[in-house]
Amino acid sequence: MSYLLRVRLPDRPGSLGALAMALGSVGADILSLDVVEREGDYAIDDLVVDVEPGALPDTLITAAERLPQVRVDSIRPYAGILDTHRELELIDQVATASDDRLQILVDGAPRVLRVGWATVVATRPQGAYRMVGSSGAPETHAADLPWMPLEKTVALDGDGSWVPPVWREMNTALAAAPLGESGRVLMLGRPGGPEFRPSEIARLGYLTGIIATVLG
Secondary structure: OEEEEEEEEEOOOOHHHHHHHHHHOOOOEEEEEEEEEEEOOEEEEEEEEEOOOOOOHHHHHHHHHOOOOOEEEEEEEOOOOOOOOHHHHHHHHHHHOOOOHHHHHHHHHHHHHOOOEEEEEEEEOOEEEEEEEOOOOOOOOOOOOOOOOOOOOEEEOOOOOOOOHHHHHOOOEEEEEEOOOOOOEEEEEEOOOOOOOHHHHHHHHHHHHHHHHHHO
């Protein structure tokens, strides 16, 4: 089974090697690594690790946090692809599709951006509504989206009054990006966190900017 760990560790030579050895000591293999962000003397990394069936994820946290100044921000099961061209593949899939382009976008966005679910929302005279959603999107919809229309990519307040209670109970981190000037917005949810980092917001903005051009 594979897990996605978001880890904060010292940004200095040897830190990642020490972490790899610590995880290896409990039978975990690192399959991929993405540097999410650097802040001061620390780095925020996403690691996909593989463990034996039945292994407890808590053992990964314990092994990592035995190292000085290392903290696991989050851990969750992971079933995404492991290559470094996720964005390009999604853009190509949307560009070459003859129909259902928005559905292709929301189906691909969770694995590309490492979130739990994605939806495209829009507004009409009666209010905001969901156009399409990924397979993991919550059945409970947000009835009011006071931040629309949206002009730029943002991390949303997961405790806002507009957020459905079930989303808040799941501690869902939220982000949204406009799809050009169409009035449509790609909204992402990450149940259980972690919160979206500024670099992730920038990455989301770049991706949706290209996708908006593709969609026309």
